[in-house]
Amino acid sequence: MKTMTQAPNAKRLTQASTPEALLAFELSGEHETLPEGEVLACMRALEIEHDIVKSGEQCLLLNIGNDPCEISKMLSTRLAMTHHIVSVILKSDPLESSILESVRAAEITVPRGETFSVRVKQIKGSFIRSTRMERLIGKVIFERNIGAKVDLANPDHRFRAIVTKDSCVFGEVLASIDRGKFWDRKPHKKPFFYPGAISPDIARAIVNLCEIRTDDLVLDPFCGTGGILLEAGMIRARVLGIDVQESMVRGADTNLRSHGFEYRLASGDACNLPLKDGSIDAVVTDPPYGRSVVVMAESVESLYKNALLEIYRVMKKGGRAVVVSDFELPWADEVGFVVTGLYKNRVHRSLTRYILVLRK
Numbered sequence: 001m002k003t004m005t006q007a008p009n010a011k012r013l014t015q016a017s018t019p020e021a022l023l024a025f026e027l028s029g030e031h032e033t034l035p036e037g038e039v040l041a042c043m044r045a046l047e048i049e050h051d052i053v054k055s056g057e058q059c060l061l062l063n064i065g066n067d068p069c070e071i072s073k074m075l076s077t078r079l080a081m082t083h084h085i086v087s088v089i090l091k092s093d094p095l096e097s098s099i100l101e102s103v104r105a106a107e108i109t110v111p112r113g114e115t116f117s118v119r120v121k122q123i124k125g126s127f128i129r130s131t132r133m134e135r136l137i138g139k140v141i142f143e144r145n146i147g148a149k150v151d152l153a154n155p156d157h158r159f160r161a162i163v164t165k166d167s168c169v170f171g172e173v174l175a176s177i178d179r180g181k182f183w184d185r186k187p188h189k190k191p192f193f194y195p196g197a198i199s200p201d202i203a204r205a206i207v208n209l210c211e212i213r214t215d216d217l218v219l220d221p222f223c224g225t226g227g228i229l230l231e232a233g234m235i236r237a238r239v240l241g242i243d244v245q246e247s248m249v250r251g252a253d254t255n256l257r258s259h260g261f262e263y264r265l266a267s268g269d270a271c272n273l274p275l276k277d278g279s280i281d282a283v284v285t286d287p288p289y290g291r292s293v294v295v296m297a298e299s300v301e302s303l304y305k306n307a308l309l310e311i312y313r314v315m316k317k318g319g320r321a322v323v324v325s326d327f328e329l330p331w332a333d334e335v336g337f338v339v340t341g342l343y344k345n346r347v348h349r350s351l352t353r354y355i356l357v358l359r360k
């Protein structure tokens, strides 16, 4: 029985034996719940049916329908806080002997003349020795597949074990997220820089949490340098940014200009938006926290209350908003929103961000 699915760069197909596929998402350890929330929100946004098999410990296991390659490809262009998406061949307990026994029992095919690599990711709390494990698994696959060669740099098949403290999943990598691209878009590398801009990986993760679909009209009413708008535009949303400072609007324009998608920018007050009722699909925003960035309102409290009222007014019914702050926004439900998610993101000792997911 063949249980392997095809990697995007695989030269020859190995077929899935059942209509269902098990995917493992190796998640970033930077945050406890946000990476998992991001994957699940993307699954909903892309309308991919799935069952959660296991969650936690930086490894999310999902049962999906057909086409794991296509699905992984779609997800990998959106996700910010996942490292790899793996088509699972086997699960075992996390002991060296059990993993090897399972690998020996599984049918893992590498066609003659093709190359493979084995990598083992040890998640905090597991006791495996990863380099030794890589060598042992590699030896089993090598001995089993005559004519296959090891190539650690650019293999045709990338096998990966994710070992947590209580389990191991092993499979073939279908897609990896190029997280370096997010580093290339760090605020200080953009043509217009202003302190307080959100980092692109967090911006992308919150855009994803908002379950944005292609062509949705997305508003950031505190757009600053345009960091959130850029990430939303890159997943093919139509974006609209508003900021009270003219200089920010011009700066956001400089930052968005070369990215090849359409956007609209205007100067204005988030507490008095120049937009019609029910005209916006989604809002993703990072308002000022009242620390160093300009707050154009009587107080931080009045800014948030009035901006939330306006955000609610301009959004379509059923639409989602993701609002980042350094407190929990006690007024969200007073305004009429249903709070569907809350993530805490500790930035440093004196700043914890609260990421609220709201539904109208």
Ligand SMILES: C[S@@+](CC[C@H](N)C(=O)[O-])C[C@H]1O[C@@H](n2cnc3c(N)ncnc32)[C@H](O)[C@@H]1O
Pocket (backbone or CB within 6 Å): 196, 197, 198, 221, 222, 223, 224, 225, 226, 227, 228, 242, 243, 244, 245, 248, 268, 269, 270, 271, 285, 286, 287, 288, 289, 293, 294, 295, 296, 297, 303
């Ligand atoms: C934290 S910054 C946004 C950072 C942004 N996410 C980025 O990546 O650059 C908050 C922005 O809110 C703007 N702002 C302050 N008061 C405002 C108001 N009443 N209406 C609209 N924008 C306002 C500030 O000018 C600032 O650019």
